[in-house]
Amino acid sequence: xxxxxxxxxxxxxxxxxxxxxxxxxxxGITVPRFCYHKxxxxxxxxxxxxxxxxxxxxPLPACATPVxxxxxxxxxxxxxxxxQKSVMEFLLVNHPLDCPICDQGGQCELQDIALxxxxxASRYDQGKRSVADKNLGSLIATDMTRCIHCTRCVRFGxxxxxxxxxxxxxxxxxxEIGTYVEKSLSSExxxxxxxxxxxxxxxxxxFRFRARAxxxxxxxxxxxxxxxxxxxxxHHRRNKIMRVVPKENEAINETWISDxxxxxxxxxxxxxxxxxxxxxxxxxxxxxxxxxxxHVAVEGLQTIAQTQSPSHIGALASSNAxxxxxxxxxKLMRGIGTNNVDHRVRQSDFHYQxxxxxxxxxxxxxxxxxxxxxxxxxxxxxxxxxPLINHRIRKARDNGATVIMINPVDLKxxxxxxxxxxxxxxxxxxxxTAICRALSxxxxxxxxxxxxxxxSVTADDKHQQLAKQLLAAxxxxxxxxxxxxxxQQGGLLHGLATLMASLGNSRVGLLTPGANATGxxxxxxxxxxxxxxxxxxxxxxxxxxxxxxxxxxxxxxNLEPEHDCANSQRALKALHNADLVICxxxxxxxxxxxxxxxxxxxxxxxxxxxxxxNIEGKWQSFTAAVTAQGxxxxxxxxxxxxxxxxxxxxxxxxxxxxxxxxxxxLTANINSDQQINKWRYPSQLPAVNNGIERITYWPIYRSDxxxxxxxxxxxxxxxxxxxxxxxxxxxxxxxxxxxxDVVVSQVDTSITLPVKIDNRIAGNxxxxxxxxxxxxxxxxxxxxxxxxxx
Amino acid sequence: MVxxxxxxxxANANKARLSDSAKAEIDAWLTKYxxxxxxxxVIPALHIAQDENKGWLTTQLMDDVADHLQIPRVSVYEVSTxxxxxxxxxxxxxxxxxxxxxxxxxxxxxxxxxRLKEKLKxxxxxxxxxxxxxxxxxxxxxxCVNAPVMLLDRTYHEKLTPEKVDKILGELE
Ligand code: SF4
Ligand code: FES
Ligand code: FES
Numbered sequence: 001x002x003x004x005x006x007x008x009x010x011x012x013x014x015x016x017x018x019x020x021x022x023x024x025x026x027x028g029i030t031v032p033r034f035c036y037h038k039x040x041x042x043x044x045x046x047x048x049x050x051x052x053x054x055x056x057x058x059p060l061p062a063c064a065t066p067v068x069x070x071x072x073x074x075x076x077x078x079x080x081x082x083x084q085k086s087v088m089e090f091l092l093v094n095h096p097l098d099c100p101i102c103d104q105g106g107q108c109e110l111q112d113i114a115l116x117x118x119x120x121a122s123r124y125d126q127g128k129r130s131v132a133d134k135n136l137g138s139l140i141a142t143d144m145t146r147c148i149h150c151t152r153c154v155r156f157g158x159x160x161x162x163x164x165x166x167x168x169x170x171x172x173x174x175x176e177i178g179t180y181v182e183k184s185l186s187s188e189x190x191x192x193x194x195x196x197x198x199x200x201x202x203x204x205x206x207f208r209f210r211a212r213a214x215x216x217x218x219x220x221x222x223x224x225x226x227x228x229x230x231x232x233x234x235h236h237r238r239n240k241i242m243r244v245v246p247k248e249n250e251a252i253n254e255t256w257i258s259d260x261x262x263x264x265x266x267x268x269x270x271x272x273x274x275x276x277x278x279x280x281x282x283x284x285x286x287x288x289x290x291x292x293x294x295h296v297a298v299e300g301l302q303t304i305a306q307t308q309s310p311s312h313i314g315a316l317a318s319s320n321a322x323x324x325x326x327x328x329x330x331k332l333m334r335g336i337g338t339n340n341v342d343h344r345v346r347q348s349d350f351h352y353q354x355x356x357x358x359x360x361x362x363x364x365x366x367x368x369x370x371x372x373x374x375x376x377x378x379x380x381x382x383x384x385x386x387p388l389i390n391h392r393i394r395k396a397r398d399n400g401a402t403v404i405m406i407n408p409v410d411l412k413x414x415x416x417x418x419x420x421x422x423x424x425x426x427x428x429x430x431x432x433t434a435i436c437r438a439l440s441x442x443x444x445x446x447x448x449x450x451x452x453x454x455x456s457v458t459a460d461d462k463h464q465q466l467a468k469q470l471l472a473a474x475x476x477x478x479x480x481x482x483x484x485x486x487x488q489q490g491g492l493l494h495g496l497a498t499l500m501a502s503l504g505n506s507r508v509g510l511l512t513p514g515a516n517a518t519g520x521x522x523x524x525x526x527x528x529x530x531x532x533x534x535x536x537x538x539x540x541x542x543x544x545x546x547x548x549x550x551x552x553x554x555x556x557x558n559l560e561p562e563h564d565c566a567n568s569q570r571a572l573k574a575l576h577n578a579d580l581v582i583c584x585x586x587x588x589x590x591x592x593x594x595x596x597x598x599x600x601x602x603x604x605x606x607x608x609x610x611x612x613x614n615i616e617g618k619w620q621s622f623t624a625a626v627t628a629q630g631x632x633x634x635x636x637x638x639x640x641x642x643x644x645x646x647x648x649x650x651x652x653x654x655x656x657x658x659x660x661x662x663x664x665x666l667t668a669n670i671n672s673d674q675q676i677n678k679w680r681y682p683s684q685l686p687a688v689n690n691g692i693e694r695i696t697y698w699p700i701y702r703s704d705x706x707x708x709x710x711x712x713x714x715x716x717x718x719x720x721x722x723x724x725x726x727x728x729x730x731x732x733x734x735x736x737x738x739x740x741d742v743v744v745s746q747v748d749t750s751i752t753l754p755v756k757i758d759n760r761i762a763g764n765x766x767x768x769x770x771x772x773x774x775x776x777x778x779x780x781x782x783x784x785x786x787x788x789x790x
Numbered sequence: 791m792v793x794x795x796x797x798x799x800x801a802n803a804n805k806a807r808l809s810d811s812a813k814a815e816i817d818a819w820l821t822k823y824x825x826x827x828x829x830x831x832v833i834p835a836l837h838i839a840q841d842e843n844k845g846w847l848t849t850q851l852m853d854d855v856a857d858h859l860q861i862p863r864v865s866v867y868e869v870s871t872x873x874x875x876x877x878x879x880x881x882x883x884x885x886x887x888x889x890x891x892x893x894x895x896x897x898x899x900x901x902x903x904x905r906l907k908e909k910l911k912x913x914x915x916x917x918x919x920x921x922x923x924x925x926x927x928x929x930x931x932x933x934c935v936n937a938p939v940m941l942l943d944r945t946y947h948e949k950l951t952p953e954k955v956d957k958i959l960g961e962l963e
Contacts, residue, residue: 164865169871181863
């Protein structure tokens with residue numbers, strides 16, 4: 001309900017339960033503040049927001065005073081200004097007045113407000129308090145003498161990050177903000193407290209003292225690491241990226257970004273960036289000019305296409321590539337005459353690819369996740385896959401939603417899970433089928449073609465109870481995480497989740513890896529469909545078959561297969577045996593130097609224009625923040641020239657926006673049939689193997705080539721060295737002890753890893769991370785492994 | 791007040807853990823608060839832990855309390871550093887907490903303090919060499935009518951004079 005109040009002579013209609021400060025903010029009237037933040041609870045401890053309210057004898061804090069009908073507020077009356085000035089004076093009693101040597105200088109709320117509302121000179125001439133700095137880890141620098149105890153950082157931990165690590169220690173004049181025992185912050189969103197801190201107490205550690213706020217230029221960017229598409233402001237100076245901060249977008253990332261999005265930029269200038277084209281001649285790498293390198297690449301491709309067949313060439317791309325890059329890549333391949341193009345590098349199961357919808361999207365907007373009554377999350381760890389989706393799930397939980405986890409590992413979340421079903425990884429399909437059976441029993445009106453499959457399993461009380469909860473919810477959502485998608489029966493799991501949704505009156509959504517998997521599907525970077533879901537006559541090879549077929553030529557876009565692919569050893573073998581491997585890549589790796597023949601240096605996401613389609617289907621285009629380093633070029637330009645040199649039609653783009661426009665126009669052709677999932681269910685579940693199975697996950701800071709090179713991220717407490725984790729029961733069965741090195745082998749290779757006991761893992765399953773040099777030598781990411789004592 | 795390096799080292803050297811009987815006592819307190827407000831029991835829980843460890847709390851004990859109450863550890867540190875009744879460093883057998891707040895000061899708590907320091911040969915926040923006494927300056931003890939006041943372990947001593955201090959200390963020696 002709206003009521004009328006007056007602020008500074010303006011009559012305003014405001015929400016009944018709002019505070020004066022919210023009403024003022026909405027009307028564009030500035031009230032100074034430190035502790036108040038629209039996304040945090042009200043603390044009202046700084047008193048900077050004092051305003052003059054008619055009929056009140058004292059000034060009142062605007063952040064903690066609810067509006068009432070007919071209220072008259074003055075933010076700039078004599079009383080208000082005097083109050084604000086006095087508060088400012090108190091706040092500065094213990095605050096150092098040395099802005100020139102403070103990293104926050106020039107972007108400091110305290111400095112700004114002191115200038116606007118404080119006195120000209122300090123009357124305080126006694127000793128100031130000093131506070132020892134705290135070590136909060138590799139991301140956040142501290143200067144605790146500057147802290148004004150607004151507690152924004154403390155509230156952020158509890159209310160947003162979901163992990164209380166900072167607190168107010170001590171009391172009165174000896175109050176200090178900190179962790180009490182030295183501790184690096186472990187939240188995946190921790191660095192948002194840098195933006196929240198209104199003073200220079202908490203600052204960006206890698207950026208510290210590297211530039212002043214007024215020296216940097218600001219460009220808009222979109223996160224290139226997960227499917228949320230968080231909006232960024234990229235700050236750069238003299239053509240170098242200095243730091244990344246969030247750009248507010250209420251519908252996507254609100255005012256936050258994950259630490260991965262903020263600090264990945266530290267990996268952009270790593271030593272293994274390639275900035276000149278290179279070719280391998282007689283086993284030796286040579287730096288060459290673009291013309292030479294492109295010539296070698298084109299000639300190689302042409303020879304194989306002509307002497308063998310175009311279908312002997314395979315192209316693989318990262319799902320962090322832009323829409324334009326992916327579109328040109330598939331256009332190039334299809335122009336040469338093959339459909340061998342794919343981006344689903346972490347997926348193991350492609351059986352049901354024809355059944356899926358045009359492109360993976362969420363059935364609701366990201367912002368609406370928090371409005372759901374019930375969310376079932378299957379297979380994965382949302383907090384470390386898409387931190388900001390996890391944040392919405394957490395908010396849904398705070399709003400009273402039921403959140404159910406179905407997982408092979410009883411992972412820890414930063415919210416209380418309402419209910420969970422933990423099953424050994426190979427039994428995941430069985431568990432979902434059983435829930436479907438329970439649903440069809442409880443909801444006999446729902447028709448399904450999967451009756452035979454459903455009859456092949458039995459549903460126990462737990463399955464019945466989960467089914468009941470799903471049917472009882474009005475607004476429910478089923479989400480599939482990375483484990484479910486990469487699972488050896490990932491296709492089937494997706495199908496079963498879809499079945500669950502149709503029997504349970506729910507909707508299903510995939511939380512895809514990378515920033516642009518949705519865009520990759522739309523662009524046609526898949527072997528079985530062209531752009532906008534166009535039918536192709538004869539599907540090309542999927543990732544798995546491209547590796548298994550040991551093709552003579554591979555074209556890799558923004559990819560490091562040894563770290564990025566499901567079956568890294570199979571990939572490495574195929575690449576080593578190939579006659580021609582062309583890498584369009586921003587970085588080179590040791591393995592790449594072995595298998596590649598041509599390295600074409602491409603610009604990473606900050607140095608190119610492009611578009612990402614996020615998981616809610618939103619197109620977000622961006623331009624290059626800085627120009628490409630050295631001789632490297634935006635990959636769309638590289639692919640365009642390759643197209644030209646191969647004399648293919650339709651490669652005459654002058655700007656990347658022309659490609660975007662061409663793709664936009666395709667949205668009109670969308671084959672509506674393919675918007676619908678068309679699953680054909682098997683009559684039986686595949687047999688379960690009784691050996692030891694491996695689950696592979698990509699740790700948050702090993703997820704892609706840029707992130708892996710960010711040293712500050714690698715030094716956080718959530719960046720663990722690779723281990724093989726298993727339950728105590730399994731360890732005992734294998735007579736292994738925690739910490740002991742074991743030999744993990746698959747097919748003909750083996751690696752050594754230390755054992756970690758983790759009783760959250762169900763069944764005869766071991767949990768091994770990917771994205772590490774140590775684990776690259778393994779085969780199938782979901783498959784049997786052998787474990788022996790060293 | 792933040793744990794000093796020495797304080798933390800000392801705390802680490804003291805390996806005491808929260809005993810089962812202490813946990814049972816805390817559980818009894820928990821029944822007095824609503825289920826979802828377990829953190830309300832933090833104050834009695836810290837007293838129980840402190841009493842069990844010769845009058846002071848180690849970081850380990852605070853962590854044990856936090857884990858037992860299922861609340862963040864830092865939330866326990868916030869409470870234990872806020873209240874002067876918790877000690878985070880080793881203390882003497884007897885804690886002498888003397889009030890120097892307004893009413894007591896006006897009733898000459900200075901003389902009481904001087905006598906205490908002289909007798910015990912220590913300053914505020916120090917412990918006698920024999921480990922018998924720790925001297926503390928505290929804020930209003932809520933007994934202003936009978937100022938000046940000191941709290942010796944759990945007993946209030948009121949209307950103090952230096953002579954009375956001699957007597958009280960004498961009885962303990
Ligand atoms: S460190 Fe910054 S955000 Fe935290 S309480 Fe101090 S001033 Fe506020
Ligand atoms: S902003 Fe209102 S008291 Fe701090
Ligand atoms: S001032 Fe000493 S007891 Fe109140």
